[in-house]
Amino acid sequence: MSALETVPPPAAADGADGADDAVLRTTDLTVEVSTEHGWVTIVDGVDLTVGRNEIVGLVGESGSGKTVTSLSVMGLLPKNARISRGTVDVMGSRISALKERQLADVRGVKAAMIFQEPRRCLNPAFTVGDQVAESLRRHRGWSRKRAMQHTVELFELVEIPDAARRVRQYPHEFSGGMCQRVMLAMALACDPMLLIADEPTTALDVTVQRQVLELIRRLQGELGLGVLLITHDLGVVAEMCDRVAVMYAGQVVEQGAADALFHDPSHPYTSALLQSMLEPTRRGEPLGFIPGVVPPPHEFPPTCRFQARCAHAVDEQCRRPVALRELSAHHLSRCERAGEIDLPGVTP
Amino acid sequence: MTAAPVSAHDGDPATVRPRRWYQSRILRRLRRNKAAVFSIVVLILIGLIAVLGEWIAPQDPNKVELTSRLMGPSGAHLLGTDELGRDVLSRLLVATRVDLLASAQAVGLALLVGVPLGIVAGYAGGVTDAIVSRVIDALMTLPPLILAVVVVAILGPGLRNAMLAISVVIIPSFYRIVRASTQGARSELYIESARASGCTSWRILWRHILPAVAPPLLVQASFSASVVIVAEASLSFLGLGARAPQATWGLMLNDASSNLTTASYLIYPPTVMVALTILGFSLLGDGLRDAMGRQTTDGGR
Numbered sequence A: 001m002s003a004l005e006t007v008p009p010p011a012a013a014d015g016a017d018g019a020d021d022a023v024l025r026t027t028d029l030t031v032e033v034s035t036e037h038g039w040v041t042i043v044d045g046v047d048l049t050v051g052r053n054e055i056v057g058l059v060g061e062s063g064s065g066k067t068v069t070s071l072s073v074m075g076l077l078p079k080n081a082r083i084s085r086g087t088v089d090v091m092g093s094r095i096s097a098l099k100e101r102q103l104a105d106v107r108g109v110k111a112a113m114i115f116q117e118p119r120r121c122l123n124p125a126f127t128v129g130d131q132v133a134e135s136l137r138r139h140r141g142w143s144r145k146r147a148m149q150h151t152v153e154l155f156e157l158v159e160i161p162d163a164a165r166r167v168r169q170y171p172h173e174f175s176g177g178m179c180q181r182v183m184l185a186m187a188l189a190c191d192p193m194l195l196i197a198d199e200p201t202t203a204l205d206v207t208v209q210r211q212v213l214e215l216i217r218r219l220q221g222e223l224g225l226g227v228l229l230i231t232h233d234l235g236v237v238a239e240m241c242d243r244v245a246v247m248y249a250g251q252v253v254e255q256g257a258a259d260a261l262f263h264d265p266s267h268p269y270t271s272a273l274l275q276s277m278l279e280p281t282r283r284g285e286p287l288g289f290i291p292g293v294v295p296p297p298h299e300f301p302p303t304c305r306f307q308a309r310c311a312h313a314v315d316e317q318c319r320r321p322v323a324l325r326e327l328s329a330h331h332l333s334r335c336e337r338a339g340e341i342d343l344p345g346v347t348p
Numbered sequence B: 001m002t003a004a005p006v007s008a009h010d011g012d013p014a015t016v017r018p019r020r021w022y023q024s025r026i027l028r029r030l031r032r033n034k035a036a037v038f039s040i041v042v043l044i045l046i047g048l049i050a051v052l053g054e055w056i057a058p059q060d061p062n063k064v065e066l067t068s069r070l071m072g073p074s075g076a077h078l079l080g081t082d083e084l085g086r087d088v089l090s091r092l093l094v095a096t097r098v099d100l101l102a103s104a105q106a107v108g109l110a111l112l113v114g115v116p117l118g119i120v121a122g123y124a125g126g127v128t129d130a131i132v133s134r135v136i137d138a139l140m141t142l143p144p145l146i147l148a149v150v151v152v153a154i155l156g157p158g159l160r161n162a163m164l165a166i167s168v169v170i171i172p173s174f175y176r177i178v179r180a181s182t183q184g185a186r187s188e189l190y191i192e193s194a195r196a197s198g199c200t201s202w203r204i205l206w207r208h209i210l211p212a213v214a215p216p217l218l219v220q221a222s223f224s225a226s227v228v229i230v231a232e233a234s235l236s237f238l239g240l241g242a243r244a245p246q247a248t249w250g251l252m253l254n255d256a257s258s259n260l261t262t263a264s265y266l267i268y269p270p271t272v273m274v275a276l277t278i279l280g281f282s283l284l285g286d287g288l289r290d291a292m293g294r295q296t297t298d299g300g301r
Helices: A066-074 A100-106 A128-140 A144-157 A176-188 A206-223 A234-240 A258-263 A268-275 B021-031 B034-056 B088-124 B126-140 B144-155 B159-186 B189-196 B201-237 B249-258 B264-292
Strands: A022-035 A038-051 A054-059 A081-090 A111-114 A194-198 A226-231 A243-248 A251-257 A325-328 A331-333
Touching: A022 A066, A022 A226, A038 A054, A038 A066, A038 A081, A038 A226, A038 A243, A038 A251, A054 A066, A054 A234, A066 A081, A066 A111, A066 A194, A066 A226, A111 A176, A111 B189, A128 A144, A128 A176, A128 B189, A144 A176, A176 A206, A176 B189, A194 A206, A206 A226, A206 A234, A226 A234, A234 A258, A243 A258, A243 A268, A251 A258, A251 A268, B021 B034, B021 B264, B034 B088, B034 B264, B088 B126, B088 B159, B088 B201, B088 B249, B088 B264, B126 B159, B144 B159, B144 B201, B159 B201, B189 B201, B201 B249, B201 B264, B249 B264
Parallel strands: A054 A226, A054 A243, A111 A194, A194 A226
Antiparallel strands: A022 A038, A022 A081, A243 A251, A251 A331, A325 A331
16 A cells, blocks of 8 residues: 555655755655564655754654654664665664664664663663663773763763762662663763654653753754654654654654644644643643544555544545645645645644 | 763762672672571581592591491591491591582583573574473473483493483573573563663673573572582482592492491481581572562662
């Protein structure tokens, strides 16, 4: 089904500063997973670009393929999944063509990743400093002592107070927010240019979320990182991101500058997501929701994939697979009716 | 790639020293366990005997004095003499080293084979796991004694060959423990995050899996050591292990059994040594298990 779609070349599809400046570029990335239904496509033709010094948000419900997309960027797909089509390039390395051994040399150096549950990402049996230093020892061949000294500097960079003492503590002595800072220090140890943050604040207290996000934003600015921020929290996206890609059922359904996408969404799914956000300005109004759930991958319909849950679906128009098309400069939508329907966004 | 962003760091680099908490906390817990302390003391004493045996033995353990056969304990022979007039105390002391070395050989060999196989099978899973596990299962079906007889029949009698047979018998216990612990550790998120920061599989095995596997492994090794001591005694007793004139506890038991009616005192020294050693290793195993367990009631103090 996906072979029918034609996708505009990625260079035209994004707002990155230029083709060569992209730290991440996926082209027609398609991932299949082996299930009892055979090989099932779970990520379908994703074109995504993250430029230097920009934060790109990747949003969507659970099961929309956000995490699988990010894992394939790191070459971390589980054994039962494979990239069946398309390419992933991170800073000139074709990730999708590398062997495991070569991938290990790229991870942490060109691209790094932080995960949802920072505490579980740290080995409880080692000091946090040890674990951050490990990356330096692995990639730079530094001695334990030299790596530890640099680790203290990294801890200061991610604003962990009393760094020299804290490096010798164990994960259980750190709060969730502090653990995420440690993970950031670990991720940034070898100066990668691409940081993938997979729901970095979902497991944290609300009060800590903001601090961690501000830290990511500050580091991104200071180090000129390209950040791929995966989240289902549109509030976070609105605050953090320069550009946004909305995923639904394994496809990018809308992509564009964050402002434009929020104020004037052109895909019903984006609009519905925005309507289901809690907003003080809409106090008293009923909260929007999207009926139904994302279909499981083996039941992705050959039509517009959102059709079954779409409030604007019209039979004859939405029965065909829909290609991502450019509505205005750098603004893409996968809705057949984009432009003819009026979709509410959030008020500026 | 830009240089690492560096903020001023005034701390004394000397304060950043990797520590060995792991050992220290476990030792702290071990020290509070009376049975474990007892076992360690016993094992240290036995170890000392093993090292010093030849020097502290009052007489040559193999010196035959047919004039003083089967003499009960006396001033000249503290534990008496055996049927060839050899000093029992001297033989007992010298046998300690032979037994401990044999036990270390068997456990060491089993570790050398069982641990890598277990880690690889547990980490790789799939076909590798299935194949290795079936081979190990087949190994488990072998009756230990029959296996020992077969090995000795093929390779000839001797302590080393007997230990080889024993180590084959205990390989599965190590393999299964390591494989299970590896499977448990493999799915931890910190393994995933280590991969994300560029660790190779070998590095992950070495740095993350092996430490996670080590505690149950140590416990098992301690228990296995006691099993091997018993096995040595049994095999030597049956004539499948050590051969005269070598002194081992099992051989001494064999000698003692043939004179049980006339010189019953001969049975006690090797029995006590075997029992003490087994007790030591078993209690140490228990203590280690408690000390390294993740959940403790005392908050790890």
